[in-house]
Each structure stands twice: as C-alpha cells, then as structure tokens.
Amino acid sequence: MNENQEGTLYLVATPIGNLDDITLRAIKVLKEADLIAAEDTRHTLKLLNHLEISKPMISYHRHNEELRSEHLIKELKEGKNIALVSDAGTPGISDPGEEIVKECIKENIKIIPVPGACAFVNALITSGISTKEFCFYGFLPLNKKNRKEKLEEIRDINKTVILYEAPHKIKNTLEDLRKVLNKDRKVVLAREITKIHEEFIRGNIEEIIEESENLKGEMVLIIEENHKEKENELCNLSIEEHYKYYQEQGLEKKEIIKKIAKDRNVNKNEIYKLFINKEEV
Numbered sequence: 462m463n464e465n466q467e468g469t470l471y472l473v474a475t476p477i478g479n480l481d482d483i484t485l486r487a488i489k490v491l492k493e494a495d496l497i498a499a500e501d502t503r504h505t506l507k508l509l510n511h512l513e514i515s516k517p518m519i520s521y522h523r524h525n526e527e528l529r530s531e532h533l534i535k536e537l538k539e540g541k542n543i544a545l546v547s548d549a550g551t552p553g554i555s556d557p558g559e560e561i562v563k564e565c566i567k568e569n570i571k572i573i574p575v576p577g578a579c580a581f582v583n584a585l586i587t588s589g590i591s592t593k594e595f596c597f598y599g600f601l602p603l604n605k606k607n608r609k610e611k612l613e614e615i616r617d618i619n620k621t622v623i624l625y626e627a628p629h630k631i632k633n634t635l636e637d638l639r640k641v642l643n644k645d646r647k648v649v650l651a652r653e654i655t656k657i658h659e660e661f662i663r664g665n666i667e668e669i670i671e672e673s674e675n676l677k678g679e680m681v682l683i684i685e686e687n688h689k690e691k692e693n694e695l696c697n698l699s700i701e702e703h704y705k706y707y708q709e710q711g712l713e714k715k716e717i718i719k720k721i722a723k724d725r726n727v728n729k730n731e732i733y734k735l736f737i738n739k740e741e742v
C-alpha cells in the first residue's frame with residue numbers, strides 16, 4: 462500500500478443503507494489494511510462478513526477518540542495501515558474521525574480519503590433546493606442556549622441549511638424550526654436514503670410537520686435559504702450594483718427589472734424607467 466516505513470490512515474466511506482453502495486476501492490482498502498478502526502466493531506463486523514473480509518478491528522468512537530488516537534498513531538508509526546470507518550457513510554461527518562486526522566497531520570502521517578456515501582450530500586442533491594451555497598449544521602445542539610442561537614442563525618442565513626436528526630428527536634426539532642422559520646421557506650425531509658422506504662417529503666414547515674407524524678427511520682432536513690436576508694442585502698447595494706448582481710447570474714434585462722422591483726418593493730415601471738436606454742449597466 463505504502464512504501465514509507467510509516468503506515469497510512471485511510472478514511473473509508475461505507476454505505477448509509479444499501480450495501481451495494483460500497484465502492485470497489487473501499488473493499489480493496491479494507492481487504493489490504495492491517496487494522497480496521499471502527500465506530501462500533503459489532504456493526505462493522507456485519508459489513509465485513511457481507512464482504513467476506515476478516516480483519517483485526519479496534520473500536521474508535523466519540524468517547525475514546527482522544528485516547529484511541531494516541532494508540533492508532535503508535536500503530537501507524539510502526540508501519541501499520543489503518544482503515545477508519547464509521548457506522549454509516551463518511552467518517553468525520555457527524556461521526557468520529559476529526560481527532561485522528563488532526564493527530565496524523567501533526568505527526569506527518571499520510572491520510573487518504575476513500576470516498577463514498579454521505580447522507581447529507583444525497584439528501585441535498587435530491588431536494589430540489591439550491592445546491593450552490595449551503596451550510597451543514599449536523600445535529601442541532603441540545604443545550605437550550607446554544608440551540609436557540611443556532612435556530613436564530615438558521616432563521617437568518619441566506620444559504621441552504623442542512624440538518625441531521627435522530628428519529629426520536631425529529632418531532633421536537635421540527636416544532637423548534639416552526640417557531641423560527643418563515644412560512645414560505647421550503648423544507649425537504651429526506652428519509653431512509655438508499656433503503657426500501659426511501660422518501661422525500663417536500664413542503665413548508667407546517668406541511669412537513671403534518672406529513673411526518675409517526676415517521677420512522679433516519680432523516681436529513683434540507684431548508685431553503687432565507688431570501689429575505691438576501692433581499693435586504695441587495696437593497697443596500699446601489700441600483701447599478703443590484704442590476705449587476707442579477708446580470709452576473711445570466712438573467713435577461715426584463716427579468717432583472719422584475720426582480721429588482723420585487724426586492725425593493727417598488728413598481729417595476731419605476732425601475733424600468735431607470736434602465737430604459739441601457740443595454741449594459
């Protein structure tokens with residue numbers, strides 16, 4: 462795998478439901494690794510059995526991340542190649558991984574990502590909500606004050622918002638979101654991605670709450686950006702800058718004028734008069 466004396470840390474993505482989503486490269490790396498560091502060794506054993514791979518495993522989870530990192534660094538320094546996996550999806554994404562990566566960088570140990578499934582990426586690309594700019598929050602904090610701060614941030618942010626949530630907490634989280642989200646804001650609840658009961662529920666927060674009563678399984682929430690915030694920002698621009706903003710998005714003059722009038726809450730004829738003889742601003 463690696464000709465250096467030191468071993469390499471492989472960050473190996475595993476399926477988020479459908480076992481066929483394991484990549485050929487992930488199988489190869491798991492087969493060739495000297496050791497597999499797994500979030501839950503019993504869980505990973507099922508995957509390894511399915512792939513007919515037998516390997517020594519060591520647990521590496523949230524509660525022993527720091528301590529185990531030291532041990533794994535030692536093994537890597539002795540020349541072992543280690544594959545790090547989490548229970549599902551990409552390690553380090555709302556899962557253990559960050560600590561060992563930082564330690565490897567400090568110790569100059571090679572790290573190689575082995576890409577694959579990730580729940581939020583697949584929820585986002587299927588949501589129909591803008592994929593251009595987004596903010597991944599993972600799980601909302603449970604601490605009351607931190608949670609309130611995050612919810613307020615989500616209320617105002619002009620980027621697509623992505624949240625993870627556990628099934629038994631989804632009701633509570635949706636209720637909290639209802640308190641801060643504007644009724645026009647689109648929400649998509651992506652459930653059981655890649656599994657038999659895969660489902661995408663689309664609507665505003667009220668509709669999502671109505672439809673998600675008693676839903677089970679793993680869920681990701683994708684929330685549309687707060688357009689109002691963007692509109693406010695745009696209104697602080699000069700009218701020419703505002704025009705240019707939409708022009709750079711490739712919009713036609715007529716469409717730009719309509720949008721400027723809407724953002725500034727004025728009649729479109731007023732804006733039209735300003736640009737009547739101008740092809741380019």
Ligand code: SAM
Nearest residue numbers: 477550551554555579580625626653654679680
């Ligand atoms: N590392 C994982 C990844 O790459 O997506 C995420 C791990 S995090 C501990 C688990 C959360 O991911 C779940 O609570 C849920 O929000 C989301 N998730 C994982 N698998 C999913 C699936 N098949 N469908 C929808 N959401 C999923």
